[in-house]
């Protein structure tokens with residue numbers, strides 16, 4: 023009934039269309055130590071569900087990897103609504119980690135990803151180091167899972183609900199428990215809401231993390247001035263989107279400077295090709311797209327395409343050569 | 352990337368949502384509301400009543416798209432390939448939409464979400480719209496009528512000005528009952544005040560509703576009492592509209608009796624009103640409707656059940 027949808031070639035639409043021929047030669051390989059991915063674009067956890075929803079729009083295996091919504095030991099229904107509020111150049115969310123639980127995910131969602139041949143980064147969450155460990159254990163021999171990302175922005179029930187990522191020692195405990203369980207590289211996902219991110223990063227690497235993901239959302243709040251009601255049911259929520267990008271870039275740069283050999287997944291407000299390059303220059307080896315997918319479901323795929331042309335037009339032969347390349351005044 | 356009208360991205364599958372760059376073909380007042388019409392042939396081809404679109408708004412500092420129910424699509428004739436939405440201005444995003452000029456470009460994703468399921472039997476349908484919620488019901492009425500089903504309507508709003516297109520309502524249905532809270536048009540009161548009586552008179556076997564959440568709750572609860580199957584198109588704040596963020600959830604009771612948070616943008620926006628666990632939502636019911644329901648109760652046994660109407664869901 024409907025005519026075939028025309029596809030737009032990002033390369034030909036680019037300002038540097040004439041470089042498109044060389045673009046095929048650009049090496050987009052993302053080198054994350056023990057993990058190599060075909061290109062340096064992935065999704066931010068919680069911003070891509072488990073992949074099938076966006077596969078209605080394009081083939082999600084075009085992405086370097088798919089990072090899925092954080093998985094907990096038991097299924098979680100999450101918080102009541104409202105769960106989101108728009109803020110200037112960003113948004114606040116308080117979802118409460120709604121997810122089918124690791125077993126439900128292994129049973130229902132992973133088979134679909136495996137069928138697609140997707141490279142999956144499994145994000146895991148918990149409220150005690152033992153919970154993290156148990157989730158990791160269940161992922162041990164899951165085909166397609168190429169890395170485990172540990173969402174340390176979870177309240178630690180044994181420590182008055184203080185999030186793990188705020189404390190180097192608590193973070194290290196979780197990473198130690200997880201790293202013992204899995205054969206794939208472990209990435210510790212950190213928050214910027216700390217005094218010394220390098221100290222937390224270092225503790226995680228010493229505890230056995232292969233790499234780091236920077237950053238999770240920033241804690242924020244929004245209140246309706248008329249009614250006085252908080253805009254989120256939860257009161258506080260995580261701020262994401264372009265509003266937090268400079269903070270993310272600073273964190274990536276700070277940690278990359280201190281730990282230059284550690285692979286970093288850079289996340290926070292990335293939306294355009296320039297944002298990707300900025301994140302790579304700051305020190306990221308892999309760039310995760312979060313909130314931008316909400317604005318346009320095609321964002322991550324478009325960035326993969328545009329990256330090639332952007333690099334080719336400037337005479338670069340690989341994305342890796344730009345990593346950490348920052349000129350100071 | 353430079354934008355041109357007619358650009359479209361997505362898969363060729365007939366039910367896959369697409370992203371289109373549409374050209375504004377009309378933008379005008381529609382009573383207290385606004386109507387926006389744009390070209391989007393691939394989207395128009397794939398749309399069904401009850402589904403919605405996400406429109407990018409280029410308002411300063413605004414990031415997220417805004418969701419709007421599809422009010423009409425044209426597949427043939429001079430307006431072929433166009434999609435209409437009807438909206439109320441309530442903030443910066445909708446304000447921006449009112450400033451669009453003819454031939455301006457809009458970036459739209461859709462069709463999204465579930466459509467209204469059509470009854471598998473030829474039964475009279477009662478469509479209940481509140482405010483701009485009447486818009487997608489006109490679209491549904493067209494489809495039901497084409498299928499040879501009888502359509503009756505109840506259209507409610509706060510005031511006369513907020514009754515969407517009363518002439519269209521009369522044209523689209525066998526009978527239409529208007530209600531306004533201030534009594535400026537039709538019956539003074541709410542849609543639920545006339546629901547039982549109208550359903551009785553029209554021998555309605557199924558109810559479809561779209562409007563503010565408290566109204567949908569009231570309609571769902573009234574229908575439960577009347578043992579009338581009801582499908583409602585809900586609204587919840589949406590960050591992505593495509594099923595990936597889990598901000599738009601609603602507690603819905605499954606066949607197993609368990610309540611789960613379902614995504615309004617993917618599992619909805621159309622839900623069986625009887626399955627929504629309304630008392631677990633933040634949507635408050637107004638004062639109880641004051642209708643005489645005694646006679647209606649007797650007929651309840653003759654009502655069709657959900658299974659008979661929709662089959663497995």
Ligand SMILES: Cc1cc2nc3c(=O)[nH]c(=O)nc-3n(C[C@H](O)[C@H](O)[C@H](O)COP(=O)(O)OP(=O)(O)OC[C@H]3O[C@@H](n4cnc5c(N)ncnc54)[C@H](O)[C@@H]3O)c2cc1C
Pocket residue numbers: 108403415416417418419420421436437438439440441442443444445446483486585586587588589620
């Ligand atoms: C499935 C669906 C269909 C809809 N259909 C229509 C329609 O046909 N006509 C119409 O006028 N409106 C409709 N709405 C509501 C419409 O999306 C909001 O009025 C609009 O987003 C407000 O944007 P704003 O910038 O003007 O207002 P603001 O209040 O400033 O918006 C701020 C944020 O809150 C969100 N928001 C505000 N009100 C609502 C609401 N009622 N529902 C969901 N999100 C909201 C916005 O999307 C935005 O992210 C629909 C909503 C949903 C979820």
Ligand SMILES: Cc1cc2nc3c(=O)[nH]c(=O)nc-3n(C[C@H](O)[C@H](O)[C@H](O)COP(=O)(O)O)c2cc1C
Pocket residue numbers: 066067068069091092115117119145173211237238239260261262263264266289290291292310311312313314596597
């Ligand atoms: C709606 C939403 C849900 C999220 N859920 C998770 C999650 O489950 N686990 C996690 O580690 N991070 C989660 N995040 C954080 C993102 O992965 C990302 O770190 C953050 O949003 C910053 O990137 P962005 O600005 O590109 O969105 C979530 C973010 C959003 C907006």
Ligand code: FES
Pocket residue numbers: 588589590591592593594595596597598599600614615616617
């Ligand atoms: S709006 Fe994102 S999941 Fe529904």
